[in-house]
Amino acid sequence: MIMYDIKEVIRSRRSIRKYREDIVSDEQIFRILDAGIWAPSAHNAQPWQFCVISSPAMKQRLAKAMGAKYRQDLIIDGEDADTIETLVSTSIERFTKAPVLLLVCLTMKGMDSYPDKKRQDAESIMGIQSVAAAIQNILLTIHTEGLSACWFCAPLFCQKEVQKTLGLSKDLLPQALITIGVPDEAPEVPKRFQVKDVVTFYQ
């Protein structure tokens, strides 16, 4: 399905967590990433790097490594054993059953450096905001390709484990894992606040 109406593309995109087994082609992945790299970025630093994971063995290794850290955190939270196993196995299944996983990383290498924490934190936020802009382009383009996706924040909670599993250098900071595939569910449309409830005009 080819869609050209940007408003319709934005409104009809949904987070999809269940996929058919259909393969996503490399051409589609290149078109999707090409949309990502045309996002605006602070200083035009383009502070992003992507890992495309479609190898079943690597998906399994990554999901298991992330699941192990998730389990540790849930134990610290004091969750009961059954709940922990359900949550961890659901997480592993979500990532291993998606045809493609796209890991989006932030790199601060091309961003400015400051001696003080306040400005350095602001610079880091600019990097993160730039990566988020790229992710939104990616999500919308996935939708125009007739595919679906879901943005998962899980790598933020286990950055070291993700770096180690994928052999990433320390300057690549995992931000999001995006599952991609042909949708196998049609969830209800999550409600949005109305514009009038989230805006203040100064006229």
Ligand SMILES: Cc1cc2nc3c(=O)[nH]c(=O)nc-3n(C[C@H](O)[C@H](O)[C@H](O)COP(=O)(O)O)c2cc1C
């Ligand atoms: C920063 C960010 C993190 C998210 N993390 C998760 C996640 O960990 N698990 C999940 O199921 N969905 C996650 N989502 C998807 C949201 O739940 C989803 O966008 C929201 O419910 C609205 O639904 P929609 O995308 O279909 O409009 C995340 C979205 C964003 C923007």
